[in-house]
Amino acid sequence: MTPIRYAIAPLQPEAHLFAVTVTVDAPDPAGQVFTLPAWIPGSYMIRDFARNIVRIRADAGGAAVPLTKLDKQTWQAAPLAADAADAADAADAGPLVLQYEVYAWDLSVRSAHLDTTHGFFNGSSVFLRVVGQDDHPCTVDLHAPTGEAYADWRVATALPEARGPGGARRYGFGRYQAANYDELIDHPVEMGTFAMASFRACGAQHDVVFTGKVPNLDLQRVCRDLKQICEAQIRLFEPRSARAPFLDSNRRYVFMTMVTTDGYGGLEHRASTALMCARGDLPVRGNAETSEGYRTFLGLCSHEYFHTWNVKRIKPAAFVPYQLAQETYTPLLWLFEGFTSYYDDLILARTGLVSTAQYIEMLAKTWNGVLRGNGRTKQSVADSAFDAWTKYYRQDENAPNAIVSYYTKGSLVGLALDLTIREKTGGRKSLDDIMRALWQRYGRDFYAPGATQRGVTEAEVHALFDQVTGLRLGPLLRALTEGTGEINLPPLFRAFGIKAERVEPGKPSAGAALGIKTRNEEGWVRVSQVLDGGAGQAAGVSAGDLLVALDGLRLAPGQLDKQLARYRPGDAVQLHLFRRDELQVLPVTLAREPAMQYKVNVEPGKHAARTRWLGQ
Structure with a gap:
């Protein structure tokens, strides 16, 4: 197969512009189609990267080739041959060369950013796909910006360096290679002085x-x-x-x-x-x-x-292959993001980078954070995963009342399953065995040459838990992932020498609560979210309100909690606020925090079980 040849250069770092070239030696004679992904794997939101293309043109053999835009992210070059008989003439015209500029001013891990200090890009936001030639090998020439100010710039990427003339030296500008388009866009690039x-x-x-x-x-x-x-x-x-x-x-x-x-x-x-x-x-x-x-x-x-391992090689079936032009739905993100969120801190405990006490404190913080949101009673983690495109990644002021995070609650699902498996098998099996089985069956050979790439289905995940552990975990797994009930962690903790004690909020010595979230905004206190069941919601406080005073005392940024600490649940106060520039005075009866909270501590005993779990 003839390779697709890409090149990218910081054209004007001060204007945040990358110049990109795509050279296709064997374009579709009927008119080559090019398209840019609408989203990047791992971030489940349509981002429309093509909106950052500010200029685009094509030529073949030095002659301009007209481009027709087919949709928001797709272009088609005019045919190089009128019919099949003219294919030889098309070949004589030379390769099709597409040139375009990308505005790069998104300082995030998702897209592209360029200024006079550094450049960064993900391939999905800058490299147009050559439709019909996705499986062709690719080369990409990374060019340095011109000028003495950039003489010390280097390149950081996991892209393999190309061999032969023009091939880059490690951390240098030059030519890199990828086996296909999917690999090309799966290696971000950082350039600059680092x-x-x-x-x-x-x-x-x-x-x-x-x-x-x-x-x-x-x-x-x-x-x-x-x-x-x-x-x-x-x-x-x-x-x-x-x-x-x-x-x-x-x-x-x-x-x-x-x-x-x-x-x-x-x-x-x-x-x-x-x-x-x-x-x-x-x-x-x-x-x-x-x-x-x-x-x-x-x-x-x-x-x-x-x-x-978990999502780059072990993938949900819906992601094989990725459909980057539109949303791709899966209910399994509780496994791919939630379990990953469970293991990220667990690994810190197993390596001793955090103590057992610190890890238990981190677990309690995650657990209590989930309990503070009423969305957990309305949405399962499977539904949260499926609706990631429209809800989790597009959160608004009502998010805590409507959605649950498949990251945080998903990590608690992983915790509950791990402790259950360990306790019921006497420590012979654990969630580690589930992850290894997923790896061996679906991930280990995913990128192996000649291997058939496939992902795991929801039914296969459920069956795997029973097969690996010898337990009947299906009902529990469905309740945890498809239900909205509370995860009963205290008895699971107890088997590992950990005490989870429920703390009743709003004790007389504690400060009262409005049940709102705020942010500081140019010297004002802006309401960002109003929580279900809270005093603020009952009084009519709305997201977007500017809080002015509580009981006649000005509310300065950062002072709301301090002022509330002087009151008790049940106290009646007046809240002054602006809504659409109109002053309103709301009578408020302060309340207790509505969510349950737990205090979690390590207790003596159960050392062996805890050590097998935490490795400490």
Whole structure:
């Protein structure tokens, strides 16, 4: 097969423009069609990346070729041959060359960003697909921006370097290659001046890249800690061979992190991950303290690395192949995101990067967070997964009252299943065995040459739990994933020496609650969400209101909780607010927090069971 040849260059970093070229040696004689994905795997929302294409043109043999736009993300070049008899003339015209510019100003892990300090892109947001030639090999020439100011720029990507003339040297500009379009867009690229270090985990090279100023960043500590996380996960899935899954088609894994003031996020890829984190979350040389922010960063890295197995290779059947032009629905994200969210912090506990007490505290935080949202009583995690496109990824002011997170509640589903399996089998089986079975049957050979790619169905997932454990888990699994009842964790915890004690909210000594969420906005307190059953909803407070005063005292940003702490549930107050620039005075009877909360502690005893679970 003739390769599709791509090239991308920072055309005007100051104008945030990438220039992209696609060269097709054997275009469709009837008129080659090109299309850009509408979404990126791992982020389930239509993003319409094609809206960022600001100029596009085509030529063949130096002559312009007209383009017709077929829909919001698809173009068709005019035929190079009027009919089959003219195919030779079409070949003589030379390859079809498509040139276009992409506006790149989305500082996130999902799309593309370019300025005079760095460039970043996911292939799904910049590389048009050559329809009908998806399985052709691809090359991509990565060009440096012109000018002395960019002389020190380098490239970070897990894309394999192309061999032969023009082939890139590691971390250099030049030619890279991919087996097909799917692989091409599954390797994000970072370019600029970045801090970098490497480590080996189970013999596989892992590179760590940080873009952005981080004074005294302790890169050695980051590598040391990530090494433990990576090795623990590799051995979880491959306890005998301890072989990393990306070694078949790549030589390394790359953690690439954009550092900002308060950023957070991650997106998984088959041999790398794109991350964002807050500068203050990263460790400082000479300071051995493990801050909560650094634990959060390690948990994020653990989460995205676990996806190397769970969703990048073990996939729901609906994702094989990806249909990137429109939404693709699956109810299984509780497994692919929820279980990953369960394992991300569990791996930190098993490696000793957090203590048992800290891990139990993290579990309690997740559990109580789920309980605070009334959406858990209205939506199952399976429905949350299916509706991710329209609800979870497009949350509005009513989200806490209407939806549940398949990440957080899905992690509790994983926790409940893991503890149940361990307790009922006397520790002989666990959720680890389920994940290994999924890997062996559906993931291990997913990208192997000549292998038939297939994903796992919902029915196969349910059957697997019973087959692997020897238990009848179907009713419990359906109740946890398709129901809206509470997950009964206290008795499960008890079997592992953990006490979960329900704490009644709103005790006389505690502050009263309005049952709202707010944000600071230019010196005002803006209501962002009003929770079901709260005092604010009963009084008529609405999302978007600007709070002015509580009982005659001005409400300054950050002061609402302090002022509420002076009252008790049942106290009557007046709330002054602006709605559509009209002043309103609402009588409010302050209430208790409506959600249940639990205090979770480690108790003496059950050491063996707890150690098998947490590895400590």
